Amino acid sequence: MRIGIIGLPQTGKKTLFSLLVGPAALSGHTDARAAARGMADVRDPRFDRLVEMYRPKRQVRARLEVVLCPSIEEKSLSEGEALQEIADVDALCHVVRVFEDDSVYHIWGKPDPKREVEFLHGEMVLHDLVFIEKRLERIDKNLKKGKDDRAEKEKTLLARFREALEKERPLRTLAVSPEDATLIASYPFLTLRAIIVALNVSDEAIADTRLRDALGSAHEPMGASVVQIAVRAESEIAALDDPAERGAFMQDLGIETPALHLLTSKCIEALGLMSFFTVGEDEVRQWFVRRGATAPEAAGVIHSDLQRGFIRAEVMKYADLIAAGSEEKLKTTGKYYLKGKDYVVEDGDILTIRFNV
Numbered sequence: 001m002r003i004g005i006i007g008l009p010q011t012g013k014k015t016l017f018s019l020l021v022g023p024a025a026l027s028g029h030t031d032a033r034a035a036a037r038g039m040a041d042v043r044d045p046r047f048d049r050l051v052e053m054y055r056p057k058r059q060v061r062a063r064l065e066v067v068l069c070p071s072i073e074e075k076s077l078s079e080g081e082a083l084q085e086i087a088d089v090d091a092l093c094h095v096v097r098v099f100e101d102d103s104v105y106h107i108w109g110k111p112d113p114k115r116e117v118e119f120l121h122g123e124m125v126l127h128d129l130v131f132i133e134k135r136l137e138r139i140d141k142n143l144k145k146g147k148d149d150r151a152e153k154e155k156t157l158l159a160r161f162r163e164a165l166e167k168e169r170p171l172r173t174l175a176v177s178p179e180d181a182t183l184i185a186s187y188p189f190l191t192l193r194a195i196i197v198a199l200n201v202s203d204e205a206i207a208d209t210r211l212r213d214a215l216g217s218a219h220e221p222m223g224a225s226v227v228q229i230a231v232r233a234e235s236e237i238a239a240l241d242d243p244a245e246r247g248a249f250m251q252d253l254g255i256e257t258p259a260l261h262l263l264t265s266k267c268i269e270a271l272g273l274m275s276f277f278t279v280g281e282d283e284v285r286q287w288f289v290r291r292g293a294t295a296p297e298a299a300g301v302i303h304s305d306l307q308r309g310f311i312r313a314e315v316m317k318y319a320d321l322i323a324a325g326s327e328e329k330l331k332t333t334g335k336y337y338l339k340g341k342d343y344v345v346e347d348g349d350i351l352t353i354r355f356n357v
Helices: 015-021 045-054 074-079 079-088 113-143 149-166 176-183 210-222 231-238 243-253 259-270 295-302 304-308 318-324 325-331
Strands: 001-005 036-041 058-060 063-068 091-098 194-200 225-227 273-278 283-290 312-317 337-339 349-355
Touching: 015 036, 015 063, 015 091, 015 231, 015 259, 045 283, 045 318, 074 194, 091 113, 091 259, 091 283, 113 149, 113 210, 149 176, 194 210, 194 259, 210 225, 210 304, 225 259, 231 243, 259 273, 283 295, 295 304, 295 349, 304 312, 304 349, 312 318, 318 325, 318 349
Parallel strands: 001 063, 001 091, 058 283, 091 194, 194 225, 273 349
Antiparallel strands: 036 063, 273 283, 312 337, 312 349
């Protein structure tokens, strides 16, 4: 899963990127027009609890690739540089500057969060509309040469997309069938991407959620999530060596959920994914699978052979396991389940796959 960090210059994108993946990812990155990449470990308290319980030789957290995209400016938009990077990610994190600091310039003179959100939304809508118009022209040209059922279906779908975009509705709000998704799988539609708007606030404004609530009311119906993060404060706290000291500072500032936890959970949710776990003395590991996936499909995430030769899944529910205190005690309660091919995996399931190839 790939998350793209986007936004105007001087909004705190680099600081957030370093907070998520570590400052080493920016070492040697000097060209602001080029993307930077790094990997972020997903921090899930359930994973940590399972590691404590099993004490495995190896622990493997789920990971996300984070892409720091070039800053959004009129020049980069007109030349297509920034939007090209955006089209290559699964979800977007739009960093919006709320904090005021006279020593940090703003291209509009001063922060205007509402305008920033609407500006980028409008640019992405325009990008998708331009792409659709060009694609429809090509389809019409090809249809003049002869009948093509696939092209006709695509034309109908793109016409529906265009109608929504002309009403400022992002494509992620539309229902798209698996068949239709196949038709457009390679197309760079930006408004299809899941998006999280991250309001970068000052330390003093962490507890003030009025702006977040207002923007959430306006944009969440369009498929966006709005969160609030004090990027500079969290970056300074993350630099502390003592975990207890970090926790105390977070509590003093009123930060309930660290930025990494908040953003990764929102991205997982926005992409329609969930977590399941595999456990044992050798390894505890967290995996992602789409919501609604069956046990064989989850097995396929681990390895294609497990899906191909699937026999059954042995299932523990995370809450049941924690309540029991151990796998052995759980088995005595009758809550250690054997499930077949039709079982739909639930978030937090702990699976052991039995297979034969």
